[in-house]
Amino acid sequence: MFVTKSFRYSFIFLLSLTVFGCSEQAELDIRPAQSVHVDTLTLEPSTLRLTTELPGRITAFKEAEVRPQITGIIQSRLYQEGGYVEAGDVLFQIDPTTYQSTVNSAEAQLNKALSSQQIAQKEVKRYANLLKKKLTSQQLYDEADSTYLQAKAEVAIRQAELDYANIELSYTQIKAPISGQAGFSLVSEGSLLTAGQSDYITTIIQTDNVYVDMKQSSVSLYKLQQEFRTMINQRPIVPVSITLEDGTTYNEEGRLEFADTQVEGSTGTVTLRAIIPNPDNALLAGMYVRAYISMPEARDYLVIPQSSVVRSQSGIPSVYVVNQDNIIVKKTIVLSNEVGNGWVVKEGLEAGDKVVLNNLMNVKNNLSVIIDSDKKSNQKSDTEDSIKSDNSVSNSPEQD
Structure with missing residues (x-):
């Protein structure tokens, strides 16, 4: 009996707590939400x-690999490594002795041929006069004329040999093919050079202007071309500026030169090339930069x-x-x-x-x-x- 009453009181107490909790929840639910x-x-x-940013790499505007065109021993180097050279300046002197001898021999052979030509020419003139007076036969005149023509041909041959010998002699002076900064010499006095060798002996790089080669996806290139489609007949100048690897802005502005005509199959990109002035030679071949191609307007x-x-x-x-x-x-x-x-x-x-x-x-x-x-x-x-x-x-x- 006591247990029954205790259970009843406990049940009533719990029921009251439940009703109280539900009333509190109901009050929370009807509160207005905060705005x-x-x-x-x-x-x-x-x-x-707008501009398009692309990674780029500096390449030389012109670069020449200097190689010998004849075989010989280097006598001297005539340029300052790292210095500026003009096109036609002599960089190396090869021993010219044997080539000068060949020239002398070719000159002698030419003089001999010229002498023979003069004799043959005089003889053909004599036969021509005799033939007019009917004092000689046509056959003898034809033979004299043939001898003269052969002498003229011999002169031409000897002249060509002399010209070739002079060309080879001129090759003993290895000259700069372009103007620019000359690189390190890879040979020294006494080195043997051979005609047609694969190894170059120095390089010359022209850096007054440099190229910036960039990679652009073919789809993005198409979109870029569409931006300029209204100016297609004007061949618009597309400005290009660059920043160096440390974020420094280069103070010279260039222009976009051309886009490659083929897409690289492995990457789906097209190479773009811009030309940038480089009056102080601050940009060196091989440097990585960020290039910015400006939109037309x-x-x-x-x-x-x-x-x-x-x-x-x-x-x-x-x-x-x-x-x-x-x-x-x-x-x-x-x-x-x-x-x-x-x-x-x-x-x-x-x-x-x-x-x-x-x-x-x-x-x-x-x-x-x-x-x-x-x-x-x-x-x-x-x-x-x-x-x-x-x-x-x-x-x-x-x-x-």
């Missing part, structure tokens, strides 16, 4: 001149802060926009280029859209919000800002 406060950015177009673009972009699990970018009724609308966007701390929006937004800047973890689609502050994006400006392109993998929001 989410956000800051927004009203989009307005910014005038920018400044245009209006919508730019949003990078912090306002959210991405799905698959990496698709989107932003939250507040409509006229202060309701959140999630919009999927297509990003283009990076501008400082912002992205250029290619598709998905329009001028006047209010993009949510903060409290992104607490907002969702169709949620009513309160705008604490609203600011406008940059006004239109004639200033042409250089930007980083999405062609750089590290900066690219999407792949072509």
Whole structure:
């Protein structure tokens, strides 16, 4: 009996606690949800001149590998290693003794042939006079004329031999084929050189201008060409600027020269080549740089802060926009280029859209919000800002 009463009292106590807890939960459920406060950015177009950023490598404008054209012993080196040489300057002198002897012999043979030609010429003239007076036969005249023609041919042969001997003699002076900076000498006095050897003996590099070779995907190149399609008949000058490996901006601006006509099958890229002035020889062949290809003109673009972009699990970018009724609308966007701390929006937004800047973890689609502050994006400006392109993998929001 005592146990029954105790159980009854315990049951009544627990029931009262349950009813009290339910009443508290009901009170919590009927409390109004707190409004989410956000800051927004009203989009307005910014005038920018976009650039495409590509990795590049410096190559020499002209580079000549100097090799001997005859066999001989080097007598002397006549240039300063690392110095500037003009086209035609003598770099090395090969011992000319044997080649001078060949020239002398060819001259003697030519003089002998000239003497024979003169004799044959006089003889054919005599036979011609005798033939007019009918004092000789036609056969003897023809033989004299043939001898004269053979003598003329012999003179031509000996002249060609002399010319060739003089050419070989001139090759004993190894001259600079182009103007530029001469490299290290790979031979010294007394070294034996052979005609047609594969090893070069020095190099000359012309560096007043240098090339910048870049790699661009074929799809991106097509898009770049479309930017210039309205200027195709004008052969537009495409400006190219570069920065060095440490981020230093090079103070000379170049231009895009051409694009290769074939796509590399293994990488799907096309080689672009630009020419950059290098008056101080600051750019050396083999250096790696970042090249920036400017678009043909400044245009209006919508730019949003990078912090306002959210991405799905698959990496698709989107932003939250507040409509006229202060309701959140999630919009999927297509990003283009990076501008400082912002992205250029290619598709998905329009001028006047209010993009949510903060409290992104607490907002969702169709949620009513309160705008604490609203600011406008940059006004239109004639200033042409250089930007980083999405062609750089590290900066690219999407792949072509």
